Amino acid sequence: MLSKYNINLFKYIFYIVALTFIPLNANSELSVEELIKGRKALFSKNYNTAKKVQMFASKGDFEKAKSLMGEMSKNYKNLLEYFPENTKEGFKTEALPAIWENKDEFNDLMTKASSDMIKLTKVIDTSDDVKGTLGKFMWANCKACHSKFREEH
Numbered sequence: 027m028l029s030k031y032n033i034n035l036f037k038y039i040f041y042i043v044a045l046t047f048i049p050l051n052a053n054s055e056l057s058v059e060e061l062i063k064g065r066k067a068l069f070s071k072n073y074n075t076a077k078k079v080q081m082f083a084s085k086g087d088f089e090k091a092k093s094l095m096g097e098m099s100k101n102y103k104n105l106l107e108y109f110p111e112n113t114k115e116g117f118k119t120e121a122l123p124a125i126w127e128n129k130d131e132f133n134d135l136m137t138k139a140s141s142d143m144i145k146l147t148k149v150i151d152t153s154d155d156v157k158g159t160l161g162k163f164m165w166a167n168c169k170a171c172h173s174k175f176r177e178e179h
C-alpha cells in the first residue's frame with residue numbers, strides 16, 4: 027500500500043523530471059513560423075549589437091562594449107535551440123540544408139561564436155589593435171558560419 031510519504035516522493039520525483047525536461051523543450055512549443063522569424067530577429071539584433079560593440083570599443087568605452095558582448099554571447103546560446111529539423115524551409119529562411127547535414131559542426135560554430143564573445147571581454151581593453159581583435163573574436167565568426175550555412179543574399 028502506498029503511504030502518504032511514498033505519494034509525496036513520487037510527486038517530488040515527477041517535478042524533478044518535469045523541471046529537467048521543460049527548459050530543454052521550451053522551444054518545442056514554438057511554431058515553425060515563430061522559430062524561423064524568431065531566429066532571424068535574434069541574428070538581426072546581434073548584428074545591430076555588434077555594430078554598437080564596434081562603436082563603443084573604438085571610442086575606448088570598454089565597459090559599455092563588454093556588457094553588449096555578454097548579450098551577444100547569450101543570444102548565440104539561445105540560437106542553438108532555433109534550428110530543429112522541422113524548420114528547414116518556409117518563411118523566407120536563408121538557412122541552408124547543410125545545417126542539418128552537419129548539425130554538430132553548425133552547433134560548434136555557434137558555441138564558439140558565443141564563447142569568443144566572452145573571450146573578447148577579457149582581452150579588449152588591453153588590446154593594442156582594437157579593430158583587429160574585434161575582427162578575430164567577433165566578425166570572423168559571422169563569416170565562418172554564413173559562408174557555409176546561410177544562403178547568398
Ligand code: HEC
Pocket residue numbers: 062065066067069070072073076118119120121122132135136139164165167168169171172175176
Ligand atoms: C553559427 C552560425 C552563425 C553565426 C556565428 C552567425 N550567423 Fe548570421 N545567420 C546564420 C544563419 C543560418 C542565418 C539564416 C537564418 C534564417 O534565415 O533562418 C543567419 C542570418 C543572419 C542575418 C539575417 C537575419 C534576417 O533578418 O533574415 C543577419 C543580419 C546575420 N545573420 C548577421 C550575423 C552577424 C553580424 C553575425 C556575427 C556578429 C552572425 N550573423 C553570426 C548563421 C550564423
